Amino acid sequence: MKQWSLIVDPVPGAGSWNMAVDEHLFEALAREGETVVRFYRWARPTASLGYSQSVARTIDLDYCRRQGIDVVRRLTGGKLVLHEKEITYCVASTDEESFSTTLSASYRLISEALVLGLKTMGLAAVLAGPPPESYRRGVMPCFSFPARDEIEIGGRKVVGSAQKRVGSRFLQHGSIPLEADPDRDRRIAAAGRAAPSNVRVISLSEALGRPVEFDWAVARLVEGLAERFQVGFRARSLSPADLESIRRLERERYANAAWTLGRA
Numbered sequence: 001m002k003q004w005s006l007i008v009d010p011v012p013g014a015g016s017w018n019m020a021v022d023e024h025l026f027e028a029l030a031r032e033g034e035t036v037v038r039f040y041r042w043a044r045p046t047a048s049l050g051y052s053q054s055v056a057r058t059i060d061l062d063y064c065r066r067q068g069i070d071v072v073r074r075l076t077g078g079k080l081v082l083h084e085k086e087i088t089y090c091v092a093s094t095d096e097e098s099f100s101t102t103l104s105a106s107y108r109l110i111s112e113a114l115v116l117g118l119k120t121m122g123l124a125a126v127l128a129g130p131p132p133e134s135y136r137r138g139v140m141p142c143f144s145f146p147a148r149d150e151i152e153i154g155g156r157k158v159v160g161s162a163q164k165r166v167g168s169r170f171l172q173h174g175s176i177p178l179e180a181d182p183d184r185d186r187r188i189a190a191a192g193r194a195a196p197s198n199v200r201v202i203s204l205s206e207a208l209g210r211p212v213e214f215d216w217a218v219a220r221l222v223e224g225l226a227e228r229f230q231v232g233f234r235a236r237s238l239s240p241a242d243l244e245s246i247r248r249l250e251r252e253r254y255a256n257a258a259w260t261l262g263r264a
Contacts, residue, residue: 005035007236008040012043015044018088019048019074022171024242028242035093036236039087045082047070047083050073050077050162051075085179087221091173098229113225118151118220118224121204123158126151128148128151156200178205179205
C-alpha cells in the first residue's frame with residue numbers, strides 16, 4: 001500500500017503563510033510518486049484571488065480594508081474565495097499512477113475522494129455538472145455556482161477547488177466551509193456587482209444541522225482519500241529547512257503587495 005504524507009496544521013495561519021506552505025510543498029516534491037496532503041485554517045478572514053484575476057474587476061479592496069479582511073493571491077487559478085470558518089485542503093503530488101496525467105482527470109479523482117469523505121459524515125454529496133456560461137467567463141466569487149466536478153449538496157456548492165499543474169507535478173487546494181455567510185462573499189466582490197444575491201453555497205454545519213469541528217471533519221476527509229486511492233498516511237512535520245523556504249516565499253511573494261495587487 002502506498003503511503004502519503006499528511007500534515008494537519010494545529011493552529012490557524014495567516015493567509016500569506018498558508019499560500020507559501022502550499023507552494024513550498026508543490027516545489028519540494030520528489031520527481032516521481034510523492035504525494036503530500038495538508039489540511040489547515042486561517043487566522044483572519046482572508047480573500048484569495050486566482051493567479052490571473054484582475055484586482056479592479058474582482059474585489060472591493062476598500063470594503064476588505066474596512067472589515068479587516070486580508071487579501072492574498074494564490075498560485076492556482078480559479079475565482080475569488082473568502083476564507084474564514086472553513087477547512088482548506090491541499091494535495092501536492094507527482095504520482096501519475098494515482099492521479100493520471102491531466103488536470104481534469106486528477107481534479108475529478110480528488111473530488112470523488114472528498115465526496116466519499118463527506119458521505120462518511122452523513123452527507124449526500126455529488127459531483128456538479130457544468131456551470132452557467134456567465135459564471136465560467138465572469139468574475140463572480142467561487143461559491144456563486146459549482147463548477148464542473150466540484151462538489152454540491154442539494155444543488156448548493158460545498159467544496160470549491162483550483163489546481164496548478166506543471167508536467168507530472170500538481171498542486172490542488174480547496175475550500176470547505178464549516179460555516180458560511182453568503183452575503184459577505186457577495187460584498188467582497190468588486191462593488192458587489194459581480195455576484196448574484198442568491199449565492200449557492202452550503203456549509204458543513206448547515207448541511208448537518210449542527211456545529212462541525214475541524215478535527216472531526218478532517219478525519220473523515222482523510223478516510224475518503226484513503227478509501228478512494230487505497231493508500232495509507234504517515235504524519236509529516238515541517239523541517240527547519242522547510243520553514244526557511246516557506247518564510248522566504250512568504251516574504252518575497254505572498255506578503256508582497258506587488259504580487260498580490262499587481263500580478264494580473
